[in-house]
Amino acid sequence: MRPTILREVFAGFLRTRRIVRHFRRRALLETLTRTGVSREIPAALTQPLAAAAIADAQALLEQLGSHEDGLSEAQAEGIRERVGPNEVEHEKPLPRWMHLWHCYRNPFNLLLTLLAIVSYLTHDMKGTLVIGTMVVLSTVLRFWQEGKSNQAADALKAMVSNTATVLRRGADAGTVAQQVELATRLLVPGDVIWLSAGDMIPADCRVLTAKDLFVSQSAMTGESMPVEKSAAHSGPQTINALDLENLVFMGTNVVSGSARAVVLHTGNNTYFGALANRVVATDRAPTAFYAGVNQVSWLLIRFMFVMAPLVFFINGFTKGDWMEALLFALAIAVGLTPEMLPMIVTSTLAKGAVFLSRKKVIVKRLDAVQNFGAMDVLCTDKTGTLTQDKIFLARHVDAWGEESSDVLELAYLNSYYQTGLKNLLDVAVLEHAEVSRELEPAKNFRKVDEIPFDFTRRRMSVVVAEHDAHHLLITKGAVEEILAVCTQVRHGEAVEPLTPELLQRIRTVTADLNEEGLRVVAVAAREGPPTQEVYGLADESALTLIGYVAFLDPPKDSTAAALKALAEHQVAVKVLTGDNELVAAKICREVGLAQQGVLLGRDIEAMNDQQLGEAVENHNLFAKLTPLHKERIVHRLKANGHVVGFMGDGINDAPALRAADIGISVDSAVDIAKEAADIILLEKSLMVLEQGVQEGRRTFANMLKYIKITASSNFGNVFSVLIAAALLPFLPMLPMHLLVLNLLYDISQIAIPFDNVDEEMLRQPLRWQPGDIGRFMVFFGPLSSVFDMLTFAMMWWVFGAQTPAQQTLFQSGWFVVSLLTQALIVHLIRSPKLPFIESRASLPLMAMTLAIVTVGLFLPMGPLAHYFKLQALPPLYFALLPLTMLGYMALTQAMKGFYRRRWGWQ
Template identity: 30%
Template sequence: MALETADPQVNTSPQAGLTGLTAAEVAERVSRGETNNFHPKVGRSYWDIVRENVFNVFTLTMLIMLSIVLLMGDYSTVFFAGFSVISNAAFGTIQEVYSKRKFDRLMAMQAPRVKVIRDGREQEISVFAVVKDDVLPLEPGDKIVADGVALQSDSLEMDESQLTGESDAVLKEANDKLFSGSFCVAGSGMMQAQVVGANSTVNKLTSVAKMYRYVLTPTQARINVIVKLSIFVMVVCTPMIFVAGYRQMGEIVNLTNFQSAVVFVASIVPQGLVLTATISLTIGAIAISRRQTLVQRVNAVESMGNVTCLCFDKTGTLTENKLAVHEVKPQNGTGEAALKDKLKLMLLNLSALNRTAAAIGVYVGAEKDAPPAQRKLREVPFNSTRKWSAVVFSGETLIMGAPERVISPSEKQLADEAISLAERGYRVIAFARSEGELADQSLPENRKTLALIVLSDRTRNDMKSTLDAFAEQGVELKVISGDNLQTVREVATQAGMHIRQAYTGDQLAQMGDAEFAAAALEGNLFARIEPDQKRKLVASLKAQGHYVAMTGDGVNDVPSLKEAHLAVAMNDGAQITKDVADIVLLNNALTTLPEAFFEGRTITQIIYGTCKIFLVKNLYSLLFFIFVGFMFLPFPINPTQISWVTFGVVNITAGLMTVRLYLPKKMEHFRKDVLDYVVTAGALGAVMATLVYAVTFFERGVGGEGMLAARSVIVVYLTLFGMLVFWNVCGIELLHPQTWRKNPRVFLFGLGAAFVTILAGYIVPQILAFVRPNLVEWALVIAVFLATALLLEIGVRTRFFANLIWKLTSPP
């Protein structure tokens, strides 16, 4: 994408100078509407929520058919089936609106803030309070929030990749145009905001290109596919019901046909599953937010449960990120006083201080904003690729950075000393001097090392327990750092990590694709890694089947955070990292992540459990209706009956599982633990229901009485079968009493739900069109139910039927 590069018109009036705007000038611009108070879409709107819950294919189809049934005078069907449809849509809408409001409030509490110069002093304000002509200071990690112009540039480098797709940093001089959506990666400067609000570059892109994208988790994607398949079956098969009714009764517009169509549609579309999944994710997001973790994408909660590999840096994760100078070792005869003067000279001329430079500044007494003894000619700012910075003066250049880059090849003994210090867990910085000016952005050959600066950063006391917690959850840990290999290895070992295999960035750079992929998988420590290598490591792990979470706090982490399935930022990190992150650790500590991952796994388990309950019902309904149709028998259940059974042993049980009153047994794989059970239970339930229906229908005699009796027996059987599925999902097997005793609450609740559902038929038989089964029919139902429990247990253990199905889809 090409950005507009028209010459900026700099406002040179006094109020636009580096003293910034006055309070009166700010108020004037606010009154004219020249503010940055623009809120792009960062989630589903209220209209999206209403549309998806109310105006979807399932709900509209049901409402149309129920309207016709109402005109035909069947009020019972309209009430029961309509109650299910309307309550599902209404509850889903209300719950999601409530959750959106609560989530939006949480997000508002963490709204981005920026620094501005007003009334001659630096202030921190909300990004939405920026007005036209505001003066904003820029440092590495700062995101540009409005289009403007650079007033000052001190080696200011901007990353415009989010706008242009180009990853190379762009050097900006005074009067150059700056675009919202880009961010500072090196140097510093001042800018003046000129285009704010909806007209800025990034907000135009957001509005026109709809940059917001709701990323589905693996489980959500699977549910989406299931819903689409169900709707396809509904659209194809519903007209067939009317054709079959026409063949039997000689007319299409018939109450019986519409009743059968209502049952069919309500039975095969798992609309309640979408609702329970959404509620589960929202409850999880709010719960995690109470644990010093801000969730910026609701379904990131489930993503946490899918994580198999966590990549993180050493600094600020394994360590406390409180760097302090441990020792300064002068070299080549440099005196201590002269060394401190040179360090102070360089630090006071740096355009921006990172944590390392700030720690050295404290040691030498380089006070912020103090005038340097000599002004620089130019600067080469530090970045993670160069791993060094330089300040050029008249007659000399001062250099600071990684020992392996800064120390001259002729100073081998000094390089060995730096390695020795790094092996003890210290961060080592080389400080060097070169006579003359730097010709380009490469290190001069005649440089001489003035000192080795040794910094320490204490290992976190709680890291051992945190690493153990990740191991218990089966999360593989990989340290990816820009620090020296020996330093990272020692710190990781102190924290309790077992280093299986370590690689450096230089080693990775020499590898081909296959060797790189093997190293990414085998290694668990990577040192002296450049930002693009970090991104490639994440991409390689993803390609090899890992679900990758990446933590970061600096500008150099942005590419890898974007690449990861789950991006985790530190609250004290650069604003741009928080902008691209899915979750933000408010306490800047990994210690909260194991709990968050556990919460994510709990959410996944709940969604898997409700999937079983809903999908078994959908599958057995579809097959049951097909089997009955093959035998040319009347439709096996009416809308009132199926609505009541679904409410009693499907919706209630799944709903209580969603709010965590009951939890499912542990499941690892969607296909093996969910779909295998659904296929086995759904097919078996359909066969057994067909058996019960056919035997009762013919035993009572073909006709109206036989149909009513057979439907009533089916109500009893499907209720008991729904109870059995709920028990199985929660880990109870009917034929193994020890499982009852382990979870008596689940066992008794299942019994109670089934009892109340069946009892309603005895209390209000007219409403449910219920004919009390005789003793023979009760014996038939119980016998078939026990046989179902036995065969289901055998089928689930052997996976015989499920494996036959999957063999059809496996490659030859």
């Protein structure tokens, strides 16, 4: 990818809600449920929908200014200028002032603003300036990083945007209409579109023609079962437009069948748009990741609310100057506030997203990067993930396993004439060299009707007529499902009844093919008189089994290495497939995935949730699954405490993609799968996922470093302040000193997102554990206080800084020690290893540390010392300073060893 594109992608990733779908439909509907917003359609929208449902199709097209062959491009462009793009209001970018407000309004900035106001009211102008600088710095940096996201958002959305098949007429009246693929945002009222299995409904539409059309409206109504749609509303009068049989709505999806429909409403005027307007001010519920960030943030804020008043009262009572005590307590509050946390989190996630973009991975939700690191179970389909995603037609045999050209011809006719979603098996049949050379179905056959595929029957049928002499129903599908509707079997030119003995032999033949790693699809047929023009599910009966077409999908060369790498990183891989268990088992053996038992869909049907919860832990291969089986397995794994990723690209994967903690799909997936996913792969490979897991853990580890380092350092400083406040006749450090220290320290942390991470930290899943952070802070914070006390003693007895008149010398001495220990703690606890020797920080972090230390030493020793109320330190101080630092390093390293043995090191 070119550097300029990468820069755009980097900017785009930094604004979560603007990346791909600013207002994801599923999230909105979950928000509605949570906030109690009504899902009823406003009357202003209900009446036009009801009128469109009962109107004559031709009259409706004329009313919309359209035609049964759709609009011309010029007509569509004119309408688009009038009604705008097919996008809901909330998807538009925020105004710059609103974006700036969002960058500012985190708890820490609001708290710092309050402290700055108090400082101003108490005439502490220097404190006001320093605190204000910190707020402005944090806000502007974040605004600058996120500001460029608008430029890249459209490009990113285009990479994974959904499209619709639209009929377009030429400029001349006699020109034949053509089917074109358009981005859904370009649709306008009056467009005539084609819908087939796997399509997202791109707008509110009236169905003109339909064939076995089933639509999932669960996102709108909560109904789990798809509903059938037709070209006419034959049901009773209803005030609920969702009950109208000939209307389909934006945000729903086609499960099976096909249809031609005209667009009625787009964008804000759709049912979905009406709902969006009701919750435009409602924020999306925080994800588990951001909930964890918030938990940690409030832990630190609560700590600050306890410690700052304590410092205030101790200083007030011991020094008697309550105004000075107030200013000092405010400085302590600022010092305890990790105001850079929002920017560190955003920057770290963005860096991970940039890394993944180089691996041809598009991150739709920024926190999905961290979810990679937390993932400990990856559920994946078999085809195209473990295998090459290039299926070859390897065998075409009759029921006895002997090669048969009749089977090949019937399979070809079935794949050629079906208008639903053509899967890889259909493509393999159509591309077969022998078929392409010898068969010309258009010459001898015409299509009569079609019974589309669905995941309950697991078969599909087409009906063709040969010279109108008779009708031939050809059914292709899973072996067991085809056998269930067969009563006969062809053997050569003869037809025999399907006896139990023959069934056993048939199953032996198919099992042998499966053992070879071939995926077997059965083909059956039935002839009938040319009198029937419409066929349905009831006609799939009394068929004759003709034979099988068997497909080979060899495993990818990289799969075995990827599975091994995932196992080394403690990510368990479970294969969830609708395919035969024998084929799946053979592929698993070839790629080195040790089997822990096979669980079939029919076994899952017989289990309750508790039994399935136990079974999913003991099995890693699940075969012959329906979409609901996959979703249920994911839910059970999550209920068992796992962070679950699911990788899939088909219609049958969409429920599981939504259910998983991190849904992963590919750019070639069907629309509904891409809509449900959090991550889009431009290259379908498990190796990319393994790299994503490492990057997610690296991202999380760097965020955790900042929190641990900041919490420990701040706690140690406050602990020292409490002791000093009780013992010293003057403040150990002025409020301005504390603010400058905090500002310098925060600037040095900007480089943390780019720090190195030890390989050991990448070997296990990482999660938020606020309790562990609190314990870490209590154990490591006071270590610096030990050496602060030694510094106090040194300044008191060695340098004689014992009176208020000599407090500047005392404060300068502690200022330098405090800054150096804060700089050093970054390197001491960024890794459990020995710093600088076994584990080195990245060059940017080392450079920032050196720069801050240089500035910190320059302030008391340089010409600005008087301005900051500091003074130059004697040479003996700098002779003793290295001993203090070496002692601090030794004690911290000893505590690291104890802590790691006792609680581990996340």
